[in-house]
Amino acid sequence: MKKMMKRAALTGALICLLLALFTVCAYAAEQKVDAISYKMDLKLDAKKNTLTEKVTIRVKNNTGKTVKELCLRDMTPAVLKYDMKNYGYDNKKLKTRVSSVTLKGSKKKLKLRYAKGKTVIWVKLGKKGKLKPGETGAVVVKMKTDIPKRQDRFGWQKTKNGRHYALSFCFPYLADNRNGKWQKDPYFDDGESRSWDLANYYVTFRAPKGYMVAATGTGKTSKGVTKITAKKVRDFAIVACDFMKKDTFRVKGVRVNNYYLKGKYQKTYRKFSKMVAKDSLRIFTEQIGKYPYKELDIVPCNFGMGYGGMEYPGLVMTNAASFLSGSYCDCWSLSDGLSHEIGHQWFYAVVGNREYREGWIDEGFTSYLEKDVYGLTDCEANRYLRKIDKMVSSIEAWRADRDDLIATARQDWKGTKINTAPGKYSGGQEYGPAEYDESYMFLQEVRLQLGDKRFAEFLRDYYKAFRFKVVTTRDVVKMIRSYDNSKEMNEILNFYIRM
Numbered sequence: 266m267k268k269m270m271k272r273a274a275l276t277g278a279l280i281c282l283l284l285a286l287f288t289v290c291a292y293a294a295e296q297k298v299d300a301i302s303y304k305m306d307l308k309l310d311a312k313k314n315t316l317t318e319k320v321t322i323r324v325k326n327n328t329g330k331t332v333k334e335l336c337l338r339d340m341t342p343a344v345l346k347y348d349m350k351n352y353g354y355d356n357k358k359l360k361t362r363v364s365s366v367t368l369k370g371s372k373k374k375l376k377l378r379y380a381k382g383k384t385v386i387w388v389k390l391g392k393k394g395k396l397k398p399g400e401t402g403a404v405v406v407k408m409k410t411d412i413p414k415r416q417d418r419f420g421w422q423k424t425k426n427g428r429h430y431a432l433s434f435c436f437p438y439l440a441d442n443r444n445g446k447w448q449k450d451p452y453f454d455d456g457e458s459r460s461w462d463l464a465n466y467y468v469t470f471r472a473p474k475g476y477m478v479a480a481t482g483t484g485k486t487s488k489g490v491t492k493i494t495a496k497k498v499r500d501f502a503i504v505a506c507d508f509m510k511k512d513t514f515r516v517k518g519v520r521v522n523n524y525y526l527k528g529k530y531q532k533t534y535r536k537f538s539k540m541v542a543k544d545s546l547r548i549f550t551e552q553i554g555k556y557p558y559k560e561l562d563i564v565p566c567n568f569g570m571g572y573g574g575m576e577y578p579g580l581v582m583t584n585a586a587s588f589l590s591g592s593y594c595d596c597w598s599l600s601d602g603l604s605h606e607i608g609h610q611w612f613y614a615v616v617g618n619r620e621y622r623e624g625w626i627d628e629g630f631t632s633y634l635e636k637d638v639y640g641l642t643d644c645e646a647n648r649y650l651r652k653i654d655k656m657v658s659s660i661e662a663w664r665a666d667r668d669d670l671i672a673t674a675r676q677d678w679k680g681t682k683i684n685t686a687p688g689k690y691s692g693g694q695e696y697g698p699a700e701y702d703e704s705y706m707f708l709q710e711v712r713l714q715l716g717d718k719r720f721a722e723f724l725r726d727y728y729k730a731f732r733f734k735v736v737t738t739r740d741v742v743k744m745i746r747s748y749d750n751s752k753e754m755n756e757i758l759n760f761y762i763r764m
């Protein structure tokens with residue numbers, strides 16, 4: 266018996282070793298050129314409204330072939346073009362320019378080739394720079410861009426209290442690649458088309474003195490220089506403002522920096538955003554899983570009407586527009602928007618997906634967090650909202666509204682598949698309804714089929730299985746089928762998803 270045990274243990278150890286080797290090999294065999302880190306030196310000029318950037322991109326060749334050329338993305342030409350066309354009154358002759366790309370440690374400019382409205386930059390690495398399989402190298406991108414005057418993710422605004430800068434979609438990055446193929450999804454103003462790759466960011470950000478700086482990761486500001494570190498993130502964002510302050514508190518071991526804009530209605534905003542943040546973070550942690558980063562920044566922006574907010578890893582921009590003018594401090598929208606953006610920390614920041622092609626994945630799961638997991642929970646924020654806004658009906662009434670939507674879902678969504686990329690829409694389809702509302706209905710039908718308890722288990726398992734990975738529609742389907750592969754479940758899958 267003892268001997269047998271020993272042999273079994275030995276065999277077990279051998280199997281483990283083989284499995285580990287296999288995992289390592291499988292990982293190494295993942296055919297991709299990987300961006301490991303971004304070292305960024307950024308300077309904000311608040312007089313000219315420009316951003317000067319020096320970005321060192323460290324890259325590893327995890328493919329079996331020598332890489333002679335890198336594909337970089339710079340979305341600023343597309344963003345500025347869009348703004349000049351659609352917000353031309355405030356944005357004339359905006360400029361952005363990459364002045365050079367060099368190998369790290371060299372002054373020699375590398376040969377560049379632009380494509381797709383200059384959002385794709387092919388960089389010839391030359392003899393010295395080419396990367397053999399397994400090799401690591403770095404390129405340095407120097408660029409300068411105008412910051413548009415716009416209430417958006419990349420833009421500046423002036424109010425009577427001061428200036429506000431949202432800086433995102435403005436940093437160059439390595440294009441994602443799968444099986445050696447570079448992804449060149451276009452800039453998409455209604456939604457996102459960002460990199461889904463995980464990387465470390467080391468950032469030095471210079472802004473005029475007196476600016477409060479919020480950013481992905483953790484940072485410290487001294488004399489106008491902010492040093493920031495953000496590890497294992499898919500994207501990076503900064504908000505700098507000279508009339509912003511912050512409250513800091515802890516929820517479930519996470520440091521939350523709740524920023525607010527100075528003004529007449531700051532008290533209402535501070536109080537309510539804190540409640541929503543506390544409850545959302547607590548409820549999602551308890552019901553889905555742990556939030557992996559040390560810090561979460563909640564940053565108010567003055568986005569226009571109907572704009573909920575924007576998610577980044579470790580940072581959410583929330584729409585505080587109604588609290589700036591004070592015409593009607595819209596706590597209801599803040600509650601929906603903020604809990605939604607916080608939900609994206611689970612489904613986008615941690616469980617990644619290709620936002621442009623399969624936006625339904627992060628938006629659908631996040632809508633479920635916002636509307637059901639948070640929205641239908643009796644918590645402090647929800648009770649307070651109902652106390653101050655009599656227009657908000659009870660949680661029971663919300664649940665009944667949801668059930669009405671489920672009842673008509675098959676008529677409402679007939680012929681529209683949730684996994685359709687914006688470039689493939691037909692028949693007047695626009696971005697939004699399918700990605701948010703229809704995918705929310707899809708998850709409702711899956712929930713009804715599995716039952717509440719099993720569905721809650723499914724969400725937790727899904728989060729655990731794809732933590733810091735990139736999930737595809739096929740992966741989601743596979744996982745649902747592993748829970749229930751009945752005829753009924755497959756009928757639901759076929760109704761909503763193009764297989």
Ligand SMILES: [Zn+2]
Binds near residue numbers: 605609627628631
């Ligand atoms: Zn969203």
